Amino acid sequence: MIKIVILGNGNVATHLTKAFYKNKDARVVQVYTRSTKPKFCLKNNIEITHNINNLKDADVYIISISDDAIVAFSKQLDLKDKLVVHTSGSVAMRDLVCNARKGVFYPLQTISKNAKVKFKKIPICLESENEKDYLLLEKLANTISKKVYKINSEQRQNLHVAAVFVNNFTNYLYKIGNDICDEKNVKFEILKPLILETANKIKQISPEEAQTGPAKRNDKKTIKKHLELLTKEQQEIYNLLSKSISSKL
Amino acid sequence: MIKIVILGNGNVATHLTKAFYKNKDARVVQVYTRSTKPKFCLKNNIEITHNINNLKDADVYIISISDDAIVAFSKQLDLKDKLVVHTSGSVAMRDLVCNARKGVFYPLQTISKNAKVKFKKIPICLESENEKDYLLLEKLANTISKKVYKINSEQRQNLHVAAVFVNNFTNYLYKIGNDICDEKNVKFEILKPLILETANKIKQISPEEAQTGPAKRNDKKTIKKHLELLTKEQQEIYNLLSKSISSKL
Numbered sequence: 497m498i499k500i501v502i503l504g505n506g507n508v509a510t511h512l513t514k515a516f517y518k519n520k521d522a523r524v525v526q527v528y529t530r531s532t533k534p535k536f537c538l539k540n541n542i543e544i545t546h547n548i549n550n551l552k553d554a555d556v557y558i559i560s561i562s563d564d565a566i567v568a569f570s571k572q573l574d575l576k577d578k579l580v581v582h583t584s585g586s587v588a589m590r591d592l593v594c595n596a597r598k599g600v601f602y603p604l605q606t607i608s609k610n611a612k613v614k615f616k617k618i619p620i621c622l623e624s625e626n627e628k629d630y631l632l633l634e635k636l637a638n639t640i641s642k643k644v645y646k647i648n649s650e651q652r653q654n655l656h657v658a659a660v661f662v663n664n665f666t667n668y669l670y671k672i673g674n675d676i677c678d679e680k681n682v683k684f685e686i687l688k689p690l691i692l693e694t695a696n697k698i699k700q701i702s703p704e705e706a707q708t709g710p711a712k713r714n715d716k717k718t719i720k721k722h723l724e725l726l727t728k729e730q731q732e733i734y735n736l737l738s739k740s741i742s743s744k745l
Numbered sequence: 746m747i748k749i750v751i752l753g754n755g756n757v758a759t760h761l762t763k764a765f766y767k768n769k770d771a772r773v774v775q776v777y778t779r780s781t782k783p784k785f786c787l788k789n790n791i792e793i794t795h796n797i798n799n800l801k802d803a804d805v806y807i808i809s810i811s812d813d814a815i816v817a818f819s820k821q822l823d824l825k826d827k828l829v830v831h832t833s834g835s836v837a838m839r840d841l842v843c844n845a846r847k848g849v850f851y852p853l854q855t856i857s858k859n860a861k862v863k864f865k866k867i868p869i870c871l872e873s874e875n876e877k878d879y880l881l882l883e884k885l886a887n888t889i890s891k892k893v894y895k896i897n898s899e900q901r902q903n904l905h906v907a908a909v910f911v912n913n914f915t916n917y918l919y920k921i922g923n924d925i926c927d928e929k930n931v932k933f934e935i936l937k938p939l940i941l942e943t944a945n946k947i948k949q950i951s952p953e954e955a956q957t958g959p960a961k962r963n964d965k966k967t968i969k970k971h972l973e974l975l976t977k978e979q980q981e982i983y984n985l986l987s988k989s990i991s992s993k994l
Binding site: 563564586604605606617618619621643645647650651653654655656657658659660661662663664665666667668669670671672673674676677679680681682683684686687688689690691692693694695696697698699702703704706707708709710711712715717718721722725726729732733734736737740741743 | 951971
């Protein structure tokens, strides 16, 4: 039985607490939070503390707070020789400042507060200072996910920026699609099957093979027609992405 | 029974021929093609002609050739008072130049030659010059798809450019994600669940609500860190999209 203390009460912290709560091989022995009403913990009688100096004994301490706050927070910890990990994509392992053993437990997914999260399919990227700790983290990760990867801090930071492209920026392109539809009184739902198919395709073929469209064909006539339909801001994005696609031909 | 002649032998033409082939309420009576070996037709004994002046009698003639070629091709047709439609997103209905009744039968999806196509879920956007023809096209579309929409030429051209954003450009962002992974020896498959979740989210919430990330939070520290990891071309795209997202805050 792996004993865990969760430090934090945000989206990721809450979903991790839930995932480990119904788990045969791991147990959340305590949650540290500044919130006086952490819903899930209160409902399920999970021990809470508001005092950073009052943490219970555990095998893994998981810091799951906003990226910006991790470094300063870790300085307050006195967990000599214990294993402390954070769940951030953008913070390096060595940025944890404390006398503990260090590691990273990064679930790579877009996690919203109210959405149901199926950890089984979420890749968990692990890092540790030594092999023994890695094996413990791997054991822990395997209890909630089937996709566990060994990823060092440099790789993780690159994954994090890649995630911005495939998640945040992609979603913004959906928004532009939605805006264009709204402008012309067309239902955005007409585009949804195409959005899903575009994502599904990369299960089978690489994005490079899947690339189509006027820029890929260098079809200047269609590109010109399209630009005439767009706002200035949309034009800038259309032009830059088309130029980049065409330059690879 | 709606009788159809398909004019063309590309991806869309072939998939439409297949879809109508096993159809109780519609029948492909002839395929016009320049190809001497249209596989599917030969295999299934569908009548072929290479002579544009030798088209059989039908209720609907579907031109399914590359967008650029439609106008010139339509000029060759002598189908007085027959119903002629094209399948293009970017060509206006009035651009068909012939003595026939005109219409559009546009399946909005990314269709590859070898991929299986389930028309049931593909939106079909219809347009016609008169209500009677619309009802016929609607009846025809309903035999293969559950998602049939009345869309005029202006709306369709806007849908087409919106599709470039949510399909072609989105796929290109996947490619950038893939490139970043390759560069650092990280498996691209780690990002695939995130790509699928990003697309699936818009079934439930609007892209505007779904928007997250450093640009949305105006988190300049993370943006700066990310830019340092990118090539010059990737930086340009990252900067432009971030600027655009931040400007909406």
